Amino acid sequence: MTDKHTPKTTTKACSRRSFLKTAGKALPAVPLLSMQTEAGFLERFFQKNFKELSTREKDQIVKRLEQEYEKEYGKKFTVGAEPALKGVQFAYALDLSRCIGCRKCVYGCVTENNLSIDPQIHWIRVLEMDEEEGVNLHNATPYYNHKKVPAEGKAYMPVQCQHCRNAPCTKVCPVQATWLDDDGIVVIDYDWCIGCRYCIAACPYGARHFNWAKPKPKREGINTNTHYLGNRPRMKGVVEKCTFCVQRTRKGKYPACVEACPVGARKFGNLLDPESEVSYILKHKRVFILKEELNTQPKFYYFYG
């Protein structure tokens, strides 16, 4: 195990691509080239599931990733690997009577979590529905395009990962690349995911997103404060999703979408703390969860404040 040979993923990939273009395409052996012969390759290939890594191994991997990202983006990255917080069950509450459908949360999330601009990935979908119909997903669209929101007679419902206690996605993952961490966050080990997308098929909330191509986050203003299971730059062919901003929340900060919401519709906190905002909401407000009948037991509550 050594960090000396940091693979130049991008440059290699580029040269490989141009090679392909020029040298013709009919070489069946070409995919093998992606298994580069650098010293880092084997250790990367045989890297274990994050859940099974020792602290020392985690440190080494984190260091390697930080060097890789610095090389790619020209900025110093920190890749955190903070474990789940003790005595904490993260939960979210969203006040539907406040939400105006401005999508500030969507783009706050894009910036914080280094989401790909091209191909576009949004972890939050803001659905527009008819006010008089109430919540009806079969008459909802995320593509509304008004000059001003809220539009007359419309209601809005942002949907993102609901961090289910009984999560269908973790149940179906064939390799345990995604799991419910002890503080209630459903996380993904991007280096372990095989990209089968069974979890996307299983998720009732459309919360999971696949990297259909190499994700390209905004280079300037890229968030260098990352977490291994959260917003670190991802690779193509793996699934990603909202992590309750694990890189922020495990350090006590609110998720980016809470900070971005101009109307204060988004509430976040520790369910085990009776004084937290989410506990107050569960106690005093009428809340509902999305698709209750599926018994996914989300920790994402909608309420009318």
Place this chain on the structure above:
Amino acid sequence: MYFIEFIKGSVKQVTTGNKYYWAWVVFLCLLIVIGTIAYINQMVSGLLVTSMRDQVPWGMYIGNFTFLVGVAAAAVVLVIPAYIYNWGPIKEIVIFGELLAISAIIMCIGFVVVDVGHPERVWHMLPLLGTMNFPSSLLCWDVVVLNMYFLLNFSIATYLLYKAFMREDYNHKLVTPLVLFSIPMAVSIHTVTAFLYNGLAARPFWNASILAPRFLASAFCSGPAIMIILFQVLRKTTKFKIKDEAIWKVAELMAYAMGFNLFLLIAEVFKEFYSDTHHLVHTKFMLFGYHGHHNIVMFTWFAIFASVAAFIIFVIPSTRKNFLTLNVGCILIYFGVYIEKGVGLIIPGLTPDVLGEIYEYTPSNTEIFVSMGIFSLGFLIFTLMMKVAVPITRGEFHSSRVSVSQE
């Protein structure tokens, strides 16, 4: 020693043939090359070159996978009468059913490999080495049963062929239990594949307990349909004799399976329309289109028409025993079930998506080329295996050893 001879002889068998054989092999190789190029392009650019998106995360690849699991399972249709009833004419063609199953499973594995984003990480699924999510994930179950089924068929077929090559009688005490075991295995590969979809509460179209029986019923039509046509090709192109009765018997079994399949379809459609819940949107989308999206409707009705027509052809003895109508029926069944399992299962199951969005999926060129490549690979493997198996079963290709029975 004789095994080396067997291998050498097999290589010789597959490298000698008439111009039609070579034309067929070259044609398949060409398609494989095209598929490989398309796949390399997909590897380099990412799965963005397919039409799959987050709203419809699975498409043609997984549809083909599902269909081919059915084909593989259908080998059992030939095994049941051959071994349980010890019915002569079918027994000699069982081996070809098993070879078809082997090729089908290889194609299944191919379709899974091209579908996943990181095929090189598949070892993560292995027990001990990786972190296999067993028994929780149905995908793990599928991997286990498919591999078991593959090994089972591969060893039975190899053993039987080798014994025939050696001109020895095979060990009944060994083969009969293995063949009998392959019957529940065939049922389980398709049941587990059905459960893969069935278990997803997020997708009400799949979350119906009738799914696994429907899978089996349709598989018992599609697999034999391919085989009936293959048998006729074999009779024409080789000196291999397959009795008409065997083909008719298979066709009769297909009629029952198709009748049952249609019955289950009606049961499902009735439930959806009569209860008229939100879940109806998927069936509506499939049968009539929804919110102006109609691409799939034509395929659905073609599949229904094909299945009904084939059922009528197969259930009436005179049309079943007429090889023209029989072959028309086989082709109808093949395409009917192919649509039902691919377009008709995956697409309406995922459309509208879980948040009510409709994205009309139609496979991209990459998907079509790669799929063609994998089908060609499967056909090529099947062709080569047949090229060895046919002369063995006909006693034309055997070891140089003077066999005991002939002395």
Place this chain on the structure above:
Amino acid sequence: MYFFRPDQISYKMILKHRNIFSSFWGARIFIVVSILISSLLLTSFSADTDEPSSDKLGVQVPPPPFSEDIFPCSDCHDEEQPTNPNRRELEEEHEDLVLKHDEENRWCLDCHSPIDRDSLRLANGTHIGFEVSYKLCGQCHGPKLRDWKAGVHGKRTGSWNGAKQYLLCAHCHNPHQPAFKPITPLPAPFRPSEIRLNK
């Protein structure tokens, strides 16, 4: 664990208002600035503690959102300008202010004190500062005030388990016209059919 009590709001003035050194604010500014400096010193000396100690005391609220050069009111409303207590349409000053907030039953001096012009006035006659204007709002909007105190109504930023930045009601709701004005949304996501390979 911290508990929010409205009285604990440490009101941090940002030194941007020109009239800040008026006599009313002088004492407060001095206190706040000295607290700020001392807490700064404290945190710099105890750098290994996670949170600044001052933040543990309670939540933070930015200063009330006054229009520029409008406060203190007593700059204009001084002894030479006697208060006219009769309800009327304003014509000389503040004519741009349109009250759409129970305007049938109320007018300026129901909330603004006619006696101490730099204060707000509760229904019982108590005078309060603008920095605790939520007490005034809460007279009618009791449940909302309760939710706000719990952190449930209104925007909170900062730390889910530590210091939070609160906003006063008036930061989001114009007290004279509290209904939200529609805003321009950020761009809609691409449709799946629009997400393609760009070469």
